[in-house]
Amino acid sequence: MTSRVLTVGERIELRRRRLGLSRRVVAQLAGRSEEWLRKIECGGSLLDSIQITYRLAEVLHFDDPMELIGWPTSSRSVARGMDLQLTALNRAIMDHPSTRAFATNTEQPLPELDSVRASLEQCRATWFGSPHRYTELAARLPAVLVAARSIRAAAHTTPGGPVAEAGGVLADAYHLARLLLTRVGDYHMAWLVSDRPIGILTHPEHPTRIAVSSWHVASALLSLGYLAESRDYALAAARRLTRAALPERLAGPAHGALLLVAAEGAAGTGDLTLSEALMAEAGQVAAKLDPNRPAEVPDSHAPDYTVSFGRAEVVITGMNIALQLGRVDDAIRLSADVDLPEDASADLEVRYYLTTAYAYGQRGEDFAAVFALQQAEHACPEDIRYDWMAHRTLQKLSRHDHHLIRRDLTKLLTVAGLA
Numbered sequence: 001m002t003s004r005v006l007t008v009g010e011r012i013e014l015r016r017r018r019l020g021l022s023r024r025v026v027a028q029l030a031g032r033s034e035e036w037l038r039k040i041e042c043g044g045s046l047l048d049s050i051q052i053t054y055r056l057a058e059v060l061h062f063d064d065p066m067e068l069i070g071w072p073t074s075s076r077s078v079a080r081g082m083d084l085q086l087t088a089l090n091r092a093i094m095d096h097p098s099t100r101a102f103a104t105n106t107e108q109p110l111p112e113l114d115s116v117r118a119s120l121e122q123c124r125a126t127w128f129g130s131p132h133r134y135t136e137l138a139a140r141l142p143a144v145l146v147a148a149r150s151i152r153a154a155a156h157t158t159p160g161g162p163v164a165e166a167g168g169v170l171a172d173a174y175h176l177a178r179l180l181l182t183r184v185g186d187y188h189m190a191w192l193v194s195d196r197p198i199g200i201l202t203h204p205e206h207p208t209r210i211a212v213s214s215w216h217v218a219s220a221l222l223s224l225g226y227l228a229e230s231r232d233y234a235l236a237a238a239r240r241l242t243r244a245a246l247p248e249r250l251a252g253p254a255h256g257a258l259l260l261v262a263a264e265g266a267a268g269t270g271d272l273t274l275s276e277a278l279m280a281e282a283g284q285v286a287a288k289l290d291p292n293r294p295a296e297v298p299d300s301h302a303p304d305y306t307v308s309f310g311r312a313e314v315v316i317t318g319m320n321i322a323l324q325l326g327r328v329d330d331a332i333r334l335s336a337d338v339d340l341p342e343d344a345s346a347d348l349e350v351r352y353y354l355t356t357a358y359a360y361g362q363r364g365e366d367f368a369a370v371f372a373l374q375q376a377e378h379a380c381p382e383d384i385r386y387d388w389m390a391h392r393t394l395q396k397l398s399r400h401d402h403h404l405i406r407r408d409l410t411k412l413l414t415v416a417g418l419a
Contacts, residue, residue: 012037023037024270026059030056047068059326085138086184088138088139089141089145089180092142093177094192110151110154116169119144120148123173124172124176127179132382133347134183137176137180141173141180145177149170151169168201171197171213175213178193184387190223194216195220198213198217208241210237211251214234215261218233218234218237222261225268230261230264230265232265234265237258238258238262242255252285252289253309256285256289259278259281260279263275264324267324268324282314312338315335315337316338328363329363331359335355340352353379354376354383354389357390357393366405370408374412377412384412384416385417394416394418
């Protein structure tokens, strides 16, 4: 059975949602009405000129305008078309102890929870610091997910079993999986895994943990293009955290991260006034925290370090919003305001340099884009290979084929598997 090929309208809507843009914003950038774009997406009208086709391709960042003229496309992630093995991770996410649909050996004894927790900490350190973080996390995390879920399931049938403790480890593992899947562009699986911890962390004793899980859900919604829902979800979680009246050092990072997601969602729906207000509030939260490094969400009872927040995060979000709105010059101007701390994680460095490279690539400044990509490669070569933004920027640069950067670009394309 062959899969159905997406229509041009479906491709436009899918890309618009993935970029976090509302129909009104895209229509305005294309110079047409919102109703016109609605008809295009629904299949009621066709693109009526080469000029508008190329303009939409530019607004929606299609590398090849032919994708809007009926050529087949794919919604599969970058990783699925390459050599990153995610089958084990995806099966670990989808499986459950009550079904064991993908289990190959069901007779193994349960490991100790402390051992699983230690393995999870290794996974966390890998994601935020290893130059091979994609392949290593994809290899290690499935076993942690399966073990934590099995321990929690067994604890439910044992009087006094460590249900809450195992649930905390399982939630943290889900959070790491969400980060990986989002970076490779597998947004639907990322949404699935982001929603799991919400049902696990049902007790209100640790509001920062619930806020962190809410941030993951809101971020997944944003990636899928549910802009208003992402905004509302993040704002509701931020309000709940504020009512908890925790010290700033505990609540600040999660609160600020939620405000940033809400700001992106608000900008995508066209509510720039609200977006700017949320960005300003997030900036105030960041100013109250340690100005020299991004703050991690602490929780002495159940540590979760999958959210980082600080001044750099605020600026990077501002760059993302500017790029979504087609304001490339603003994004580049903001990039100059980022002062990465000396001990910044590889993840933070990569996100900054890839966003900067993308902005310069959009403006046609190939030298600056290549330099930023080289900095990202220095922080983590695997991000050049697996991150969707890195691939899109490299593909754009390769079409320019500037002779003065050809050697450096060829090296980057080789690392990315695109040569």
